Amino acid sequence: MFNSAKPLFDYIVRNITAYSPKETKAIAFMLLEHYLRLRNVDVLVDKPIASTESQPDWEHIVARLNQSEPIQHIIGSAFFCGLEFKVSPSVLIPRPETEELVRLIVKDCFWDENPVKIVDIGTGSGCIAIALDRFMSFAKVWGWDVSDDALVIAQENAHRLLSEVVFEKYDILEQDTFEGQFDCVVSNPPYVTYSEQTSMQPNVLRFEPHLALFVEDQDPLLFYRAIADFCLKHLKLTGACYVEINEQFGDTTKNLFLQKGFKKVEIIQDMHGKDRILKAKLSEEGL
Known part of the structure; x- marks a missing residue:
């Protein structure tokens, strides 16, 4: 469990190896937004994560990403024309x-x-x-x-x-x-x-x-x-x-x-x- 946004972001970026650094950062921001409703600015200011906030198994998610599984499949959705669509394989x-x-x-x-x-x-x-x-x-x-x-x-x-x-x-x-x-x-x-x-x-x-x-x-x-x-x-x-x-x-x-x-x-x-x-x-x- 992570107590604030910046260490969690750094953990995700550091451990994803299947994508380029630019893609990895974008994926990390998407994960934080999806699971914890944390925005980019929340990472910059290292916003605290409430102890009552439910967090997923980050290690498992990183492992799936390192198997080249698309982030959209992991979170189950993708944005298109400003609308959020459910996606699957x-x-x-x-x-x-x-x-x-x-x-x-x-x-x-x-x-x-x-x-x-x-x-x-x-x-x-x-x-x-x-x-x-x-x-x-x-x-x-x-x-x-x-x-x-x-x-x-x-x-x-x-x-x-x-x-x-x-x-x-x-x-x-x-x-x-x-x-x-x-x-x-x-x-x-x-x-x-x-x-x-x-x-x-x-x-x-x-x-x-x-x-x-x-x-x-x-x-x-x-x-x-x-x-x-x-x-x-x-x-x-x-x-x-x-x-x-x-x-x-x-x-x-x-x-x-x-x-x-x-x-x-x-x-x-x-x-x-x-x-x-x-x-x-x-x-x-x-x-």
């Missing part, structure tokens, strides 16, 4: 780059009367769908996934965050049985090729769902082809499709959408200057 941990996708859609989508209809394909934790639902009061949002476990997490997040997203099981690679149209189709599909595993961090490779990460090397655009075909039938001419992409296949993915008949396709770079988002439209009208 069944879903991808939300990432800051994906927040840019949400912000772009929120900026683009302005309707005066009828609700804008949005579908998030491969919703995982539901972070994209729920964030859009929370930030766009005029939107009606669906979240689709093939994983029953992911849909359970998404439903829990919707309940906790007072969201009305409709979550359903749907496989974009199977025969299209859906009827209806959307103003906006969004997806962060699997796009990492198996050959890229050697360059990935162990906390991602060992603890996040491969179903949501990887695609076969011989067909890296599998999901983008399916999404484009879905849009040809179910995206309104005035709407738009937004997808996260593998930076290695930016131009190839763009050409796929153009060959499918999309009239305007653009690639948008993320905060790191990498090709990250593709926006595609079937006409010059609308978004």
Whole structure:
């Protein structure tokens, strides 16, 4: 048991060896905030920890971190667009780059009367769908996934965050049985090729769902082809499709959408200057 914030912070930083010093400090601050509601300034002033305050087994937590287990899995949640989402090994941990996708859609989508209809394909934790639902009061949002476990997490997040997203099981690679149209189709599909595993961090490779990460090397655009075909039938001419992409296949993915008949396709770079988002439209009208 620790009696004040600074010695506890120092203990965590000193004993975590699986991450860089910068990452280790960020993890330590997250742990103190989550378990003891201690802020960064509380560490600086070495705020006392009440003897009645319940503390976790810090040694066990450090051991899990040193096995490269993500901090988000240990505390059970991750922040995305200012909202706290439950996460588990069944879903991808939300990432800051994906927040840019949400912000772009929120900026683009302005309707005066009828609700804008949005579908998030491969919703995982539901972070994209729920964030859009929370930030766009005029939107009606669906979240689709093939994983029953992911849909359970998404439903829990919707309940906790007072969201009305409709979550359903749907496989974009199977025969299209859906009827209806959307103003906006969004997806962060699997796009990492198996050959890229050697360059990935162990906390991602060992603890996040491969179903949501990887695609076969011989067909890296599998999901983008399916999404484009879905849009040809179910995206309104005035709407738009937004997808996260593998930076290695930016131009190839763009050409796929153009060959499918999309009239305007653009690639948008993320905060790191990498090709990250593709926006595609079937006409010059609308978004």
